[in-house]
Amino acid sequence: MSNHDVAGQKNMKGVAVSSGIIIGKAHLVDRTKTKILYKYLINDEEINSEVERFENALLTTEQQLVRLKNGMPEHVKEHSFILDSHLMILKDSMLKDSTIKRILDEKINVEWALKKSIVAIRQNFEQIDDDYISNRINDVEYVTERIFRNLSGKDQRGLDTINQRVIIVAHDLSPADTTELNVDRVKGFITNVGGRTSHTAIMAQALDIPAVVGLEAITAQVSEGDILIVDGSTGNVIINPDDNTILFYEKKKFQHEEYKSNIARVSHLPAESIDGHRISITANIEFLEEVAAVKSHGGKGIGLYRTEFLYLRSKGIPDEEELFEDYREVAEIIAPNPVTIRTLDLGGDKFVSKIEMATEMNPALGLRGIRLCLKLPDIFKSQLRAILRASAYGNIQLMFPMISGLQEILDAEQIMKEVKDELDHNNIEYDHDIKTGIMIEVPSAVTMAETFAQYVDFFSIGTNDLIQYALAIDRINEHMAFMYQPFHPAIIKMIKHVVDSAKKAGISVSLCGEMAGDPLCLPLLIGLGIDELSMNSSAIPLSKRVIRSLSIKDARSDLKHVITLGTSREVRTYLLDRMKALLPELVEKGYLHGM
Amino acid sequence: MELNKKLKIRNKLGLHARAATKIVKLSNNYKSSLFLRKNDQVVDGSNILSILTLSCPKGTELEVRIAGEDSPDFMEKLSDLFEQKFGEEI
Numbered sequence: 161m162s163n164h165d166v167a168g169q170k171n172m173k174g175v176a177v178s179s180g181i182i183i184g185k186a187h188l189v190d191r192t193k194t195k196i197l198y199k200y201l202i203n204d205e206e207i208n209s210e211v212e213r214f215e216n217a218l219l220t221t222e223q224q225l226v227r228l229k230n231g232m233p234e235h236v237k238e239h240s241f242i243l244d245s246h247l248m249i250l251k252d253s254m255l256k257d258s259t260i261k262r263i264l265d266e267k268i269n270v271e272w273a274l275k276k277s278i279v280a281i282r283q284n285f286e287q288i289d290d291d292y293i294s295n296r297i298n299d300v301e302y303v304t305e306r307i308f309r310n311l312s313g314k315d316q317r318g319l320d321t322i323n324q325r326v327i328i329v330a331h332d333l334s335p336a337d338t339t340e341l342n343v344d345r346v347k348g349f350i351t352n353v354g355g356r357t358s359h360t361a362i363m364a365q366a367l368d369i370p371a372v373v374g375l376e377a378i379t380a381q382v383s384e385g386d387i388l389i390v391d392g393s394t395g396n397v398i399i400n401p402d403d404n405t406i407l408f409y410e411k412k413k414f415q416h417e418e419y420k421s422n423i424a425r426v427s428h429l430p431a432e433s434i435d436g437h438r439i440s441i442t443a444n445i446e447f448l449e450e451v452a453a454v455k456s457h458g459g460k461g462i463g464l465y466r467t468e469f470l471y472l473r474s475k476g477i478p479d480e481e482e483l484f485e486d487y488r489e490v491a492e493i494i495a496p497n498p499v500t501i502r503t504l505d506l507g508g509d510k511f512v513s514k515i516e517m518a519t520e521m522n523p524a525l526g527l528r529g530i531r532l533c534l535k536l537p538d539i540f541k542s543q544l545r546a547i548l549r550a551s552a553y554g555n556i557q558l559m560f561p562m563i564s565g566l567q568e569i570l571d572a573e574q575i576m577k578e579v580k581d582e583l584d585h586n587n588i589e590y591d592h593d594i595k596t597g598i599m600i601e602v603p604s605a606v607t608m609a610e611t612f613a614q615y616v617d618f619f620s621i622g623t624n625d626l627i628q629y630a631l632a633i634d635r636i637n638e639h640m641a642f643m644y645q646p647f648h649p650a651i652i653k654m655i656k657h658v659v660d661s662a663k664k665a666g667i668s669v670s671l672c673g674e675m676a677g678d679p680l681c682l683p684l685l686i687g688l689g690i691d692e693l694s695m696n697s698s699a700i701p702l703s704k705r706v707i708r709s710l711s712i713k714d715a716r717s718d719l720k721h722v723i724t725l726g727t728s729r730e731v732r733t734y735l736l737d738r739m740k741a742l743l744p745e746l747v748e749k750g751y752l753h754g755m
Numbered sequence: 756m757e758l759n760k761k762l763k764i765r766n767k768l769g770l771h772a773r774a775a776t777k778i779v780k781l782s783n784n785y786k787s788s789l790f791l792r793k794n795d796q797v798v799d800g801s802n803i804l805s806i807l808t809l810s811c812p813k814g815t816e817l818e819v820r821i822a823g824e825d826s827p828d829f830m831e832k833l834s835d836l837f838e839q840k841f842g843e844e845i
Binding site: 254255 | 768769770771772773775776777779780799802803804807810812
């Protein structure tokens, strides 16, 4: 395809982050807040019509909330109380009566009066000592934003109300946005910003739908309902394509799907090299709903269960029961295979408004992961209790993120001991031999690996963060994305040091970053002798295909050679040549994009 | 008829959104009016935001006043709700 425009059709190029081709309608997601106008009212007639306008907006809002509540799927019905509380806030005198009083007394328009009411409510809430309760101001703001939107006549479509299959076009998608998303309705994502490991990318791979990010101004180029072609293997996005282009891509899409189903057919076979070396391939998941895909793609368990999802929804911090039910269900479905649950890793790019955090200049280096958990022991303990209780129902392992020093391991273990004592005291069952490990994703943890190995049961190398911290590259910054290099010799040496330290101490070691699912990296990772690779489910079939055509002998000699190279380019070129010889069709089909 | 009683918050999280929702829901079923008093602050028990701003962590003792024709039944159901920790803990 040429890159210039042809008759009405616009071609764009971004960063391909999740392979596959999709042709469909665009749905623009506007996350901007409603603008508010302030004005004085001149006469009684204006005042009366303003009160009426407010009451109408309240009524519309009420109808919307009732509709949302009735539309809740059966399995989440128990959470409908949150909508009940929103309905009550709507009728609360602090909100309703006081706003009407302000319109009448101060002769100001609804928006202004409502804004004043919110400020007054917020002041009341700010005096509350209990963080959990004072954070309910978020619910008030959620409800009032809805009222503002209704007052402005603005479209209410949230991500939760999309009712036909569409391609989401957005500036960026935050983890909070994607939690609202009805995933069955989304065919693909395209965004202005982002890189290979941005949240949008991880989400798209998890859902196995195409995505292209870093398109810069795509939200300004696409209109609602435009026909789009998204090629998640090359990064091409075509707006309003002509008939020939559609035909070309229909054919390409068909070939791609045929190839995928060919590899999927053999994905239940073990990940074993031609000379008999076996490795465990597991999946990274973020929500319970993904568990089915893990099994159907041939994953031998879950190597990384990211637990932030339940904390990021607008409902607030989940209680222990809710967490317990969730973990238990995952453990039961996956048993007897293991589930490695990573404790809360908030902070960094996953900002959660429910937990009060100062605006940080550099969140990646700030209060996140285990640091945040140790600072908020109540939240941490409630999660640990939920995990431990669930461990009675399956094969659960527990893992702490962002460990940078031994003290954090000791502190986390101490809290863990307290929780276990409580459970013992109350005769609550849990797996007394539960394995506890740590993520190795901070350079200091790499250096300290030999020492840490004496204190934990396993390591899991988180390459996404490790690369970012070791190379001083912000992985979300689209201008720096090109320097985010998994093939940097420093990274390969660091991983080798961690694996060697684990082997020496006799503990197991896995790797759970995006690197695990990259076909080019596989010879190196196999050569290193890693026990387990955890990746997005959709990457499992292809990875198995690659591993089943490798030999451990060759992989070891590849590693030996690569470790002597000086630049990432040399490493990449060497591995690419090896892969071309091994599985030429991978290169032809565009599976080796990105990295 | 007017009834007064002291009720204690026993659930771990205190009088938060879910618990407050249950109180307001209950009070909507009765004609009587409900007032909750903590120290020198009194709030209308049918207003969710007022209840939340009363800020009642676990252990808080509230003076409850219910006034109206159906107050005995209302008081009984409300006491149960407090007693059962708002149905949150097993």
